[in-house]
Each structure stands twice: as structure tokens, then as C-alpha cells.
Amino acid sequence: MANERQQLLILHLAMPDLDSHTVAWALYDGALPAGQLQMNTGDQNEPPYKSVIDAMRNGWFVIQLAPAPTYLRGAEHESGHLPYEYVLERRVAVS
Template identity: 45%
Template sequence: MTTSTSVRQQVLVLYLATSALDSPVLGWARYDGTGTTRPTTGDTDEPPYGTGVAALQDGWRLIQAAQLIPPYPGAEHETSFLKHEFFFERLVPA
């Protein structure tokens, strides 16, 4: 009889300064399907990675990049949502 290793998904959402993966992280959220950590909790206000490239180098897989939508004329300097959103995932043993 063989046993299979169960895996769970961890999701990391990084909001970057621009659409480039090597731009600085402005905001982030983490979700852990293993249940070992709670979303977005931590001991620091520092992002888990300085750039999206750093997350890739640490083994996270990019699953969705930000859709590039130009601002409406006249709205270039208005405050809005963080538009450069990137979703990463990694699978870890349960």
C-alpha cells in the first residue's frame, strides 16, 4: 500500500509600484491553506519580499499578473485601488 502526500496551497498577493515584477512592493496579503498561519498576520510591517522577482526566486509561482488599464483622461492623479496586483502560489505539504 502506498501513501500519498497531501499538499495545500499558499497564496501571496503583492501590490507593486509598477507593472514590472522588479518594482518595489507597496502592499501585500497572504493566505495559508495549511491553516498554520492566519491571513496577513506577522510581527513586522515589512513586506515578505521587496519585489515580485524576489518571491519568484524563493519558489513562489506567478499565477496572475496585473491587467494594464490606462487611467481615464483627467484621472491620472486621483487616488484609487492599487492596480499592479500579482498573485503567487506555492504548494506545501499539509
């Protein structure tokens, strides 16, 4: 009998458009056996998907849209977190 496990994919895009290109990512895979390492930031040179739309076409569901960033006057060029973060989810069968 197969069980389902959740996978979470976090994609940071260059722009708020869901078809914009991925600039950073992380994958958390509940289907991996205990003790097996998860993908960490910087483990791969290429993102798993070029955009959120590409991930959706491969069965991922968007569960969080990025809020519009707020830029304070005079601080528009300050560095900080990546503003266009999308959280995606899918369930995979494991036996």
C-alpha cells in the same frame, strides 16, 4: 503521508516591472490549522518579499499578471485601487 496545501500571496508593486518594490501585500495560507489567523493587511511593517522576482526565486509561481491600468483623461490623479497587483501561488507539504 504528507498532503499538499495551497498558499496564495498577493503583492502590489510600485510599477508594473516584476522587479519593482512591493508596496502592499496579503498572504492566504491553506496550510495553517483551522482557526489560526491569517496574515492581514498591516500586520507586518516589512513585505514578505521585496518584489515578485524575489518571491519567484523562493518557489512562488505567478498565476496572475497585473493588467495595465486605464486612466481617463482628466482623472489621472484620482485615487483608487493599487494598479499593479500580482497573484502568486505555491504548494507546501503538511502532515
